[in-house]
Amino acid sequence: MGVLILLKGKNVAEQINDEISEKVEKLKKNGIIPTLVIMWAGEDTDTLYYISSIEKACISTGISLIKRNFHERIDQETFLNEFKAVNENPTINGIIVMRPLPPQINEGTIAEQIKPEKDIDCISPINIAKVFSGTGGGFAPCTAESVMEILKYYNVELKGKDVVVIGRSMVVGRPVAMMLLKQNATVTICHSKTKDLPNVARRADILVAALGKPNFINRNFIKKGAVVIDVGINELDNEIVGDVDFDDAVHMAGMITPVPGGVGLVTTGVLLRNVLKAVNLQKCY
Amino acid sequence: MGVLILLKGKNVAEQINDEISEKVEKLKKNGIIPTLVIMWAGEDTDTLYYISSIEKACISTGISLIKRNFHERIDQETFLNEFKAVNENPTINGIIVMRPLPPQINEGTIAEQIKPEKDIDCISPINIAKVFSGTGGGFAPCTAESVMEILKYYNVELKGKDVVVIGRSMVVGRPVAMMLLKQNATVTICHSKTKDLPNVARRADILVAALGKPNFINRNFIKKGAVVIDVGINELDNEIVGDVDFDDAVHMAGMITPVPGGVGLVTTGVLLRNVLKAVNLQKCY
Helix, strand or coil: CCCCECCHHHHHHHHHHHHHHHHHHHHHHCCCCCCCEEEEECHHHHHHHHHHHHHHHHHHHCCCEEEEEEECCCCCCHHHHHHHHHHCCCCCCCCCCCCCCCCCCCHHHHHHHHHHHCCCCCCCCHHHHHHHCCCCCCCCCCHHHHHHHHHCCCCCCCCCCEEEEECCCCCCHHHHHHHHHHCCCCCEEEEECCCCHHHHHHHCCEECCCCCCCCCCCHCCCCCCEEEEEECCCCCEEECCCCCCCCCCCCCCEEEECCCCCCHHHHHHHHHHHHHHHHHHEEEE | CCCCEEECHHHHHHHHHHHHHHHHHHHHHCCCCCEEEEEEEEECCCHHHHHHHHHHHHHHHHEEEEEEECCCCHHHHHHHHHHHHHCCCCCHHHHHCCCCCCCCCHHHHHHHCCCCCCCCCCHHHHHHHHHHHCCCCCCCHHHHHHHHHHHHHEEEECCCCEEEEEEECCCHHHHHHHHHCCCCEEEEHHHHHHHHHHHHHHHCCCCEECCCCCEECHHHHHCCCCCECCCEEEEEEEEEECCCCCCCCCCCCCEEECCCCHHHHHHHHHHHHHHHHHHHHHHCC
């Protein structure tokens, strides 16, 4: 095993949170209270866990959080009316509608209706198209952006590098591939139908694992010295593990994110930073 | 040189045009005249050439074409009002606004305003987001779709294949990469900053050249027996040539599109087929 650099999310998150706190203070001096609304229906455990971590971060950074929780059997019209109220309210800067929504509520309708300048987790087609085209100026999905933040914080060069992204979801795989492309990486997108995945993955200078299979990626998928970013958050035997088998991967990786303590730690910071970005965007409207 | 299969666009275009003519006839029996509007400003040579080929295809398939040409110095308000009129007119099924537009007209405004169900060349964020996410149900850029049509017509298997796309434009590279991904190919996107492009390209079972450099891709970029799709249309010494040096590439390629006579021939057919798709979509609104 050579020298291994651990890409801790904590350092990245702290830097982002410090910047947020500073900016929030300035905004408040100007009479602006950055305000985030989280809407959800039901009591999904993962959702509640994520909300509690957002709440802690809001308290520590001074962002105002409004939680709007509804019964899982709420009818679509009522939910959409509640949504419309926050969407139109000029004192609300950012909105997150937690997914999964109950089946009676059409997620597509919300994605189409949300004001792009309040859409801090990138569900609006307007923001999605901006990520795809690389024009910028909108919001990217927070997890995908967290991957980029970690690479940036640790000065990982992207230009001209071979990057392999495993996974093609709209919350990580596809958007992060486009964001890496924008930084001039040569990007390969792999998935469950990829033939000889270890061989393709071993081409990567930078490997992004976002497939959602616990401990799937071992040393056979990793070129000696490669940078490994593990986006997975899986429960296995009452423990949280990534998509990368960390203990095995360290024999080949040059840099690697731990799970927990890697990408996941940065996501909340990115989300709250987007609330401040939303404050600025709304000034233009 | 082994056996070489020439992927002629003519056969693909004929099949598409035959289908269109048949459907147009049926629609007309039901009193529906599929109608396409092309709007443009100025007298760009490439634009006029493309319009003349669309016009010929409209005549041969029975689709009604309305051409709205404006002076290159038309002011934005007048152009947008003209655009709004066709956008709102229920007898217009498909709209193409030819680019480049003169600098005083904001393309982004048109892209945001065009009704997604009339946007047959995919400039609306709604359609772009559908191509990116792979959900389907909208329109894809016609050139990107033409590449897919050629691969389909000649029964080129995509699932699990290594595909390399050279070029990352929003009219070909990015959308075709997503459409190939949807067909379960393993997709690599390359560009001017890719290191050792020949080496990366030689990994490809299927190579899509859409970089816009005449005769750039020679045998050194091609794995023995690979499928080569040449999207380039470049003028060189008064001749139209592709991005692939055809005469050299044939020493390695197993299948290859000619230029002219390849992808370009299929584009107009795809465009007109989209007008019929628009007729169906508008029934749902």
